[in-house]
Amino acid sequence: MKKTILALSVMLASAAQAAPIDASTFVGASTPLQTAPYGVRNYSAPVLVGGLHDPASYMAAPKLPAWQFAQVDPTGGVLTFERQSAPATGWHTWSRKGRVVVSGGSAARADRIYTVFNGQQLVAAINQAGNEPKIIRVVGHIDLRWSQNNTVFKEYTSFSDQKNGGSINLPSNTTLVGINDAQGRPARITGTALLIGAEMPLAPGGDPEVDFKKWIKDGKDGEAYPTWTRNIIVRNLVIDTPWDVNPEDSDNAYADGITVSRAQNIFIDHVTVSDGDTPESLATGTYKTRHDGALDVVRGSDYVTIANSTFSTHHKTTLVGNGDGGRAWSDEGRLHVTFAGNWWNGVAARLPLNRFGQVHMFNNLVTGNVMTKDTDVKFESGSDARYRSNMLLENNYYNITGVKLSEFCGKVIKGKGFIGFRSSGHIFTSDRAGTNAVDGQCGMARPDAAKLWTPPYLYALQTATSTESAVPAQAGAGKLK
Numbered sequence: 001m002k003k004t005i006l007a008l009s010v011m012l013a014s015a016a017q018a019a020p021i022d023a024s025t026f027v028g029a030s031t032p033l034q035t036a037p038y039g040v041r042n043y044s045a046p047v048l049v050g051g052l053h054d055p056a057s058y059m060a061a062p063k064l065p066a067w068q069f070a071q072v073d074p075t076g077g078v079l080t081f082e083r084q085s086a087p088a089t090g091w092h093t094w095s096r097k098g099r100v101v102v103s104g105g106s107a108a109r110a111d112r113i114y115t116v117f118n119g120q121q122l123v124a125a126i127n128q129a130g131n132e133p134k135i136i137r138v139v140g141h142i143d144l145r146w147s148q149n150n151t152v153f154k155e156y157t158s159f160s161d162q163k164n165g166g167s168i169n170l171p172s173n174t175t176l177v178g179i180n181d182a183q184g185r186p187a188r189i190t191g192t193a194l195l196i197g198a199e200m201p202l203a204p205g206g207d208p209e210v211d212f213k214k215w216i217k218d219g220k221d222g223e224a225y226p227t228w229t230r231n232i233i234v235r236n237l238v239i240d241t242p243w244d245v246n247p248e249d250s251d252n253a254y255a256d257g258i259t260v261s262r263a264q265n266i267f268i269d270h271v272t273v274s275d276g277d278t279p280e281s282l283a284t285g286t287y288k289t290r291h292d293g294a295l296d297v298v299r300g301s302d303y304v305t306i307a308n309s310t311f312s313t314h315h316k317t318t319l320v321g322n323g324d325g326g327r328a329w330s331d332e333g334r335l336h337v338t339f340a341g342n343w344w345n346g347v348a349a350r351l352p353l354n355r356f357g358q359v360h361m362f363n364n365l366v367t368g369n370v371m372t373k374d375t376d377v378k379f380e381s382g383s384d385a386r387y388r389s390n391m392l393l394e395n396n397y398y399n400i401t402g403v404k405l406s407e408f409c410g411k412v413i414k415g416k417g418f419i420g421f422r423s424s425g426h427i428f429t430s431d432r433a434g435t436n437a438v439d440g441q442c443g444m445a446r447p448d449a450a451k452l453w454t455p456p457y458l459y460a461l462q463t464a465t466s467t468e469s470a471v472p473a474q475a476g477a478g479k480l481k
Helices: 002-018 119-129 159-165 208-217 325-331 405-411 464-474
Strands: 098-101 113-116 134-139 167-170 174-179 193-196 229-235 238-240 258-261 263-269 272-274 295-298 302-307 314-316 318-320 336-340 343-345 347-349 358-362 365-369 383-385 390-394 397-401 413-415 420-424 427-430 434-437
Touching (some): 119 134, 119 167, 159 167, 193 229, 208 325, 258 263, 383 390, 397 405, 397 464, 405 427, 427 464
Parallel strands (some): 134 174, 167 193, 229 263, 238 272, 258 295, 263 302, 295 318, 314 347, 336 358, 343 365, 365 397, 390 420, 397 427
């Protein structure tokens, strides 16, 4: 009898140990609220900032969209997918403590479920709920350049005005979802950068790098460093990457469509990201770079999945890790990111560009054209394994007009300075190459045994052939109802 009880206790303990952890439990009293500076316009005049953002570079957005403002929730407030936790496939389901459930705001109380129709309502919902579990449902069109219930429009006046007044920062334990409007159109965010986390010092006026290094030197757990943003779900939204009215210089703009920075356990699903109505070709004069990334995962972020999403009409598309050796203090051993079921269509480069990250890409679709004269959609390069990255690419489908099979490795899949790279099961088609299975390693060196890794989560791998038809059918905003 005692042996039976002991065996049962061991079984129960093993089961408890294997049970996933709700990511909301990682959010404590020390988790920062990074909301105060954001969504508040200052209408300041352009000035130099650290020698950058030349006032002469100021250029208002040359074209505005056809607005799809809404005043009525076509669902009558009835929830469908909003309370769902993130699915159990992808790096977002992991942590240094084991398996995780990214619950976002699924446990939100009734008074922490919001339906918003404009930017000010969105900011107010975030500020009211803070780090509590919250569900924010977006209907219609959000743009922080509009105020007074979308009746007054004022363009950003400077870098400072746009940086703070044109950004929304999602705090921990958030589910942000788009609800299709009465015409069936997905919710859309324009002229507004969506931030998930930020690299912060321990106290105002401090230095994030100095503070973090001291924290580690003092023998403290980096996971307990109190500036992480955690447990966020973003789904079913169209994101127009912001037009930078006052860019850093002639080659660099500031705002991304979505930036994941110093954040963990993040799930981004069924989003559509592009330059919208303001592609780069509309820029004139010396300052022709008016967009930064479409969706970047940077500054030590970890356990992130981007799934079932589309990216188009953009140049610097997706970045994992935004620096080389100078970022080792934050990025080494982090930046675990999954890309699954996504469609990069008519984008230039960075699909993604990866530094430090342990990135898993499977069943994605990449389509492009190197021959087109339209610079807004001309393909330049695909996935790019860079400094100390370790990538696993499986069963992706590529169709790039104008690229020969002999050019595939080095143009569509390339790398240098990585510590590990494995690639297999792809199909590449082109008007010049026909249909061919791509060499498993694409000419790149295999990692040594110590660098080999297997995703810790379960995933159902489709063939590359299936990917070609399955991804367009399911990827992008508007597909969730």
